[in-house]
Amino acid sequence: MLLQSASGMSFDTVVPRERYPLTRSAITSTRAVRNPTPPMNRQRHPHVLALAHSIEGCPMNAVIHYSDQHHRSAVVALWKTVFNDSAPHNRPDLSIDMKLAVADQLFFVAIADGHVAGTVLAGYDGHRGWLYSVAVDPQYRGQGLGTLLVLHAEQALVDRGCIKINLQIRTSNEGVQAFYESLGYFQEPLISMGKRIAFMSTPNT
Structure with missing residues (x-):
């Protein structure tokens, strides 16, 4: 079964990573667009067609923008x-509301057999892109769905002019590092720091 992009276009191949538009001309053409709303015509940059393909054994229907409140309970459960x-600031319902409030159209869900099978959140501030909450239902793992979600989010960031994407991995989840390395990510000589300022923060959370 062919997978559909959020724009409704069907594809049966994955665009090689080396074909992302990281050339000067492509960067120039996308940087001029600062509106957070993604371009509706994904063929505006011929080197970055929407990423989707048929995954053997994975009855996917679509990777779409989160827009249906019927998805909410499934995303929370996933x-x-x-x-x-269990940290208060990581409550799924709160994370969903805060992401939707930003209205950047960078919250994607994978739908399989009419159900939520995976998610990915992306963010872009005009300087760097970020990936968050890449999740796949255990029954769909090992079939390429995680890769598809990441590539779909990457496509959306590239459409906005993003030229570098970052992500963080918990030390308790180092096993996922190999997955991201297979997609071209690598460990950088950096120290990740954070400051908790949200009102729901409590000590040691």
Whole structure:
């Protein structure tokens, strides 16, 4: 079964990573667009067609923007299963509301057999892109769905002019590092730091 992009276009191949538009001409053409709304015509940059393909054994229907409140309970359940993080600021329902409030159209869900099978959140501030909450339902793992979600989010960031994407991995989840390395990510000589300022913060969370 062919997978559909959020724009409704069907594809059966994956565009090689080396074909992302990181040339000066492509960067120039996309940087001029600062509106956070993604371009509706994904063929505006011929080197970055929407990323989607048929995954053997994975009855996918689509990777789409999160826009249906019927997806909410499924996303909450998936994140509780996959991330198992009880910190107040990581509550799934709160994370969903805060992401939707930004209205950047960078919240994607994978739908399989009419159900939420995976998620990915992306962010872009005009300088760097970020990936968050890459999650796949355990029953769909090992079929390439995680790769598809990441590539789909990368496509959306590239459409906005992003030339570098960052992500963070918990030390308790180092096993996922190989997955991201297979997609071209690498460990950088940096120290990740954070400052908790949200009102719901409590000590040691």
